[in-house]
Structure formats: structure tokens, C-alpha cells
Amino acid sequence: MRIVVLGKTSPMIDLSHLRADFPILHQQVHGEPLVYFDNAASSQKPRAVIQELTRYYEQDNANVHRGLHELSNRATDTFEAARKKVARFIGAANTHEVIFTRGTTESINLVANVWANQYLKAGDVILYTGMEHHSNLVPWQLAAKRSGAVVKHIPVLDDGTLDLSLLDSLLTEQVKIFTCVHVSNSLGTINPVRELCAKARALGITTLVDGAQAVGHLPVNVQEIGCDFYAFSGHKMCAPTGIGGLWGRAEKLAAMQPWHGGGEMIEVVTLETSSYKAAPARFEAGTPDIAGVIGLGAAVDYLEKVGIDTIHQHGRELTAYALQCMAELPGIHILGPQSERGALVAFHLACAHPHDLVEFANTHGLALRGGHHCTQPLMKRFKVPGTSRASFYFYNTTAEVDRMMDILHRAVKFFS
Amino acid sequence: MALSDDLRDLYQQVILDHSKSPRNHGQLTCDCVHVHGDNPSCGDEIDVYVKFSDDGSIADIKFDGQGCAISQASASMMTVKVKGSSRTKVNTLMQDFRSTVMGEGSIQDEDALGELQLLEGVQKFPQRVKCAMLGWRALEQAIQQAEEAKC
Numbered sequence: 001m002r003i004v005v006l007g008k009t010s011p012m013i014d015l016s017h018l019r020a021d022f023p024i025l026h027q028q029v030h031g032e033p034l035v036y037f038d039n040a041a042s043s044q045k046p047r048a049v050i051q052e053l054t055r056y057y058e059q060d061n062a063n064v065h066r067g068l069h070e071l072s073n074r075a076t077d078t079f080e081a082a083r084k085k086v087a088r089f090i091g092a093a094n095t096h097e098v099i100f101t102r103g104t105t106e107s108i109n110l111v112a113n114v115w116a117n118q119y120l121k122a123g124d125v126i127l128y129t130g131m132e133h134h135s136n137l138v139p140w141q142l143a144a145k146r147s148g149a150v151v152k153h154i155p156v157l158d159d160g161t162l163d164l165s166l167l168d169s170l171l172t173e174q175v176k177i178f179t180c181v182h183v184s185n186s187l188g189t190i191n192p193v194r195e196l197c198a199k200a201r202a203l204g205i206t207t208l209v210d211g212a213q214a215v216g217h218l219p220v221n222v223q224e225i226g227c228d229f230y231a232f233s234g235h236k237m238c239a240p241t242g243i244g245g246l247w248g249r250a251e252k253l254a255a256m257q258p259w260h261g262g263g264e265m266i267e268v269v270t271l272e273t274s275s276y277k278a279a280p281a282r283f284e285a286g287t288p289d290i291a292g293v294i295g296l297g298a299a300v301d302y303l304e305k306v307g308i309d310t311i312h313q314h315g316r317e318l319t320a321y322a323l324q325c326m327a328e329l330p331g332i333h334i335l336g337p338q339s340e341r342g343a344l345v346a347f348h349l350a351c352a353h354p355h356d357l358v359e360f361a362n363t364h365g366l367a368l369r370g371g372h373h374c375t376q377p378l379m380k381r382f383k384v385p386g387t388s389r390a391s392f393y394f395y396n397t398t399a400e401v402d403r404m405m406d407i408l409h410r411a412v413k414f415f416s
Numbered sequence: 417m418a419l420s421d422d423l424r425d426l427y428q429q430v431i432l433d434h435s436k437s438p439r440n441h442g443q444l445t446c447d448c449v450h451v452h453g454d455n456p457s458c459g460d461e462i463d464v465y466v467k468f469s470d471d472g473s474i475a476d477i478k479f480d481g482q483g484c485a486i487s488q489a490s491a492s493m494m495t496v497k498v499k500g501s502s503r504t505k506v507n508t509l510m511q512d513f514r515s516t517v518m519g520e521g522s523i524q525d526e527d528a529l530g531e532l533q534l535l536e537g538v539q540k541f542p543q544r545v546k547c548a549m550l551g552w553r554a555l556e557q558a559i560q561q562a563e564e565a566k567c
Contacts, residue, residue, distance in 0.1 A: 352485070353483060353484040353485060354484075355458055355484040355486075355544075355547070356427070356484050356485045356486070359423070359426070359541065359544070360423065360427075363420060363422070363423045371457075371458055371459065372458075372459050376459075379459065385459045385460070385461075385482050385483065386458070386459045414427070415427075415432065415485070
């Protein structure tokens with residue numbers, strides 16, 4: 001780790017040497033060096049992860065758990081080793097509490113189907129927040145429709161934090177499940193999930209945290225958070241797309257019925273009936289994304305080598321630097337909290353619609369995201385048609401933020 | 417840079433001017449057809465209000481909504497072109513405009529398109545075609561509604 005001194009802020013962590021690990025970053029886009037600031041949508045992959053996928057397919061590829069031959073044994077060992085790594089990385093008490101899924105969306109859907117079908121009944125309340133991603137709204141709305149439960153939400157204040165003054169009136173005994181995003185993908189807000197879950201648990205309410213923007217970006221310990229379920233995606237933390245996980249408290253998982261039926265999740269099958277394995281196998285029917293899981297394991301190895309505290313600190317510093325620079329743009333409205341926030345800045349420029357701005361940025365090699373970021377209710381809440389968003393990861397640099405600023409200043413001139 | 421040129425083609429001065437100062441902006445309250453159009457994936461919204469004459473020509477038209485420069489400019493330029501035009505003329509214009517932004521098919525009446533041809537830069541940005549077409553799709557629907565009401 002090197003330290004650079006910047007004019008505008010205190011010494012900053014410089015991880016630019018890690019850029020060499022990411023082949024994709026070294027390219028020109030529309031004639032200019034790529035600046036990839038769309039990490040909240042998907043992160044890039046280090047060579048170590050890409051090579052591990054190749055190694056697995058070239059040397060160990062076979063189905064897991066059911067073979068008795070060497071390749072299957074090797075594949076199974078690496079697959080289960082990845083589960084251990086993930087469990088340790090998120091602070092799970094038990095490796096068997098980690099279920100592999102396609103990502104955050106599938107993880108939430110698992111709970112919103114299996115758990116909800118078992119426990120929700122008409123008149124129960126599902127409590128979420130006004131800053132949830134569609135993937136933590138729609139599954140619950142579907143569950144409410146099936147069960148007759150009602151959905152309620154904690155509103156968002158102007159500064160992008162939750163209106164906790166309403167918590168006592170909303171978090172009542174009628175609530176059967178409380179779910180909340182850990183780090184908002186649209187505002188950057190880091191929610192006090194530990195305090196919220198403690199309050200919910202005291203009332204016997206089941207809790208789920210959407211950790212899509214948190215795992216791999218800041219230290220996550222599910223036991224310290226005290227939730228019952230924690231959902232996350234691999235592709236936002238250097239792993240391949242299509243793999244992610246659901247952590248569930250052992251006693252919750254033990255009481256839950258299976259979701260998908262098929263191979264691997266059963267003990268005994270007759271022509272009339274079947275018995276099921278315990279978690280995690282119970283919830284992993286069929287051949288899993290073996291390569292994806294192994295890639296996720298390699299991603300965890302890589303992130304641990306860099307250090308999650310270092311990644312977190314770098315993100316905070318780079319975001320603070322970006323916020324400081326961006327405040328100077330004429331007609332800018334920055335959403336979300338000014339201080340403690342995840343490594344992203346969503347903003348709206350008075351002179352340009354997000355899609356026009358993102359189009360302009362793209363022609364200069366700058367990858368931003370523009371639109372509603374799958375949080376339509378939040379856009380409505382802040383009365384914006386959408387926002388432009390710059391989201392960072394540890395391989396991004398202050399020099400790249402400077403380039404973004406140059407491009408944004410040019411955009412302001414162009415559209416004004 | 418070639419792409420920078422494409423960007424300048426996409427956002428020509430006339431287009432930016434229409435997006436900042438849209439013509440025929442607002443609502444019609446009297447006897448008219450109102451159609452709401454949107455692109456849910458990008459959040460662009462448009463409301464088109466059309467007053468038809470007895471012969472089917474467009475007596476008056478207004479629009480409002482929110483969206484990117486392309487969607488708003490295209491709708492503004494559309495209202496200028498179709499106001500006072502006969503149904504046949506509007507139909508030709510709609511087809512020609514579609515061909516212009518999609519970059520396919522033949523143009524029947526280039527002169528009638530006039531400054532709408534400036535939107536042909538959209539061809540190079542396939543994801544923006546739906547922005548350019550938003551107001552036009554609403555107008556097409558308004559014409560359909562007017563015809564159905566007659567039957």
C-alpha cells in the first residue's frame with residue numbers, strides 16, 4: 001500500500017498498483033482510456049478469478065457431491081472450500097448456513113417464497129424501506145398477494161437516511177418480517193442494520209438484509225448484524241456473474257421447507273414421496289454453478305489479500321474526494337448523505353437529463369450509469385426522473401475522478 | 417474523433433434548442449384526444465393532446481412530459497410539423513420519420529421532413545431510437561383512438 005498526498009484532502013490510500021490485476025481496465029473506449037465507474041452495477045474481475053475458472057475447466061471439471069472419481073472429488077473439495085471461505089468472509093457461525101444462489105435477487109426470492117409461504121398469513125405486515133431495490137420490493141409484494149399480508153415501508157428523509165422517528169409506530173408486533181438494504185445502490189446510504197435488526201428481533205420479527213452493495217465493499221459480519229437472513233451477489237465483489245449467496249440463521253433454515261425440488265436436495269425418493277436433506281443442500285437442487293462458486297471462492301481470496309478494511313477505507317476516501325470535486329459543478333443536486341456513505345455518488349445536473357449525460361460520458365470513455373437504478377419509488381420520492389451515478393471500487397483512482405470531472409465540466413458546457 | 421462527431425450530430429443545436437424551449441408545450445383542455453406514453457426502462461414520459469378537425473387533420477396539438485433531450489426535442493419538433501396537416505400527410509411523415517431514425521426503408525417526402533432530418537443522428541445510438549419515437553408513438557395512438565371513436 002502506498003500513500004499519496006492530495007491537495008484537497010488528507011493522505012489517501014493508493015491501490016493503483018492493483019489495476020495491473022484487472023486486464024479489462026487497460027483499454028481505450030472511443031479513443032480514450034476507459035474509466036469504469038459502474039461498479040455498483042457490476043465489478044470487474046481480477047486475473048486470479050479468471051484464471052481459476054480456466055484452471056477448474058481445464059483440470060477439475062466434473063459434477064459435485066455425487067461422483068466417486070478423482071475429478072468429482074477435486075471439484076467437490078474446491079466447491080465446498082469456497083463455501084467455507086464465503087462463510088468466514090461474512091462472519092457466519094456455521095458453513096452450512098451459506099446457500100449458493102444466482103445472486104441477491106434469487107436469495108431474496110427464496111426467503112420471500114419458502115419462508116413467506118410457511119409463516120405469512122392475511123393481515124400480517126411486511127415492513128421494508130423506501131430505498132429498497134426492486135429486487136427487495138417485488139418478491140415481497142408477490143408474497144403479500146399470495147398470503148393476504150400487507151406491505152408497509154419506512155420513509156426516506158431528504159438527506160437520504162431512513163426516517164427512524166417513525167420506527168416505533170411501524171415496527172409493531174403485526175410485522176412478521178422486516179427487510180432492509182444494507183447499502184443503498186441509489187443513495188449510498190449505509191443503514192444502521194445492526195440497531196434495526198436488534199429492535200426487530202426483540203419483537204420476535206424475522207429480519208432480512210440485502211447486502212448486494214455491502215459484501216466485498218465493507219466489513220460484513222452477519223452475527224454482529226444480528227439478522228436472520230443476509231443476501232448478496234458475487235459479481236459485485238470480483239466474482240463471476242450468476243453466483244451469489246444467502247446466509248440464513250441455522251434454526252431458521254432448519255424449519256424451512258424446500259424451494260426447488262430435484263437432485264442433491266433429497267435423502268430418499270420413492271414413487272410416492274421424498275425426504276429432504278438439511279441446509280444448505282435442501283435449497284440447492286440440481287447441478288449448481290460449480291465454476292461460479294469456485295470463482296467466488298477465488299474472489300474472496302483476492303479480496304482478503306487486499307484487505308476488506310483497506311478496500312472500505314479506500315472507498316470512503318475516494319468518495320469523499322469525488323463529493324468535494326463534484327460540489328463545484330453548476331446546477332448539481334447530489335442525492336444521499338453527505339458524510340458516511342458507500343462508494344458511490346448519484347447526482348442530477350440541471351442542464352442535462354441522466355441519459356444525455358451518460359451518453360456524453362460514454363463517448364469520452366467514461367462508464368457511468370443513468371436511470372432509475374431499479375429504485376423507481378425512490379426517484380419519485382426525490383422528484384427526479386432518474387440520476388447519473390458514479391460508483392467506485394478499490395481499483396479506481398483520484399486521477400480517474402479528475403478525468404470524470406473534466407468530462408462533466410465539458411458536458412455542462414455542451415448542454416447549457 | 418469519429419464518435420465525438422456522432423455525438424454532435426445527435427445533439428445538434430436545433431435539437432438542444434427544442435429540448436430547452438419546447439414548442440407547443442402544455443395541455444389542451446377542450447375536446448381533444450389525450451394519450452400518455454412512456455418508456456418504463458428509462459422513465460421518459462410524455463402526454464400528447466390532439467384536437468382533430470372534422471376532416472381528420474390536426475387542428476391543434478400540445479405535449480408535456482419529462483425525459484431526455486432526444487425524447488423532448490423530437491416531440492417538440494413533431495408538434496410543429498404536424499399542426500395543421502392532413503391525416504395523409506401526417507401518416508407519410510410518421511413513416512418517413514421512423515425510417516429516418518431507424519436508418520431503414522425509403523423516404524417518401526424528404527421536403528416534408530425538413531428539420532426532422534436532423535434527428536437521423538439517432539441511428540448511431542440504437543438505444544436512443546425509443547426516445548426519439550416516444551412522442552410519435554403517442555401521436556399514432558391518438559390518431560387510432562380518434563378513428564375508433566368515429567366508427
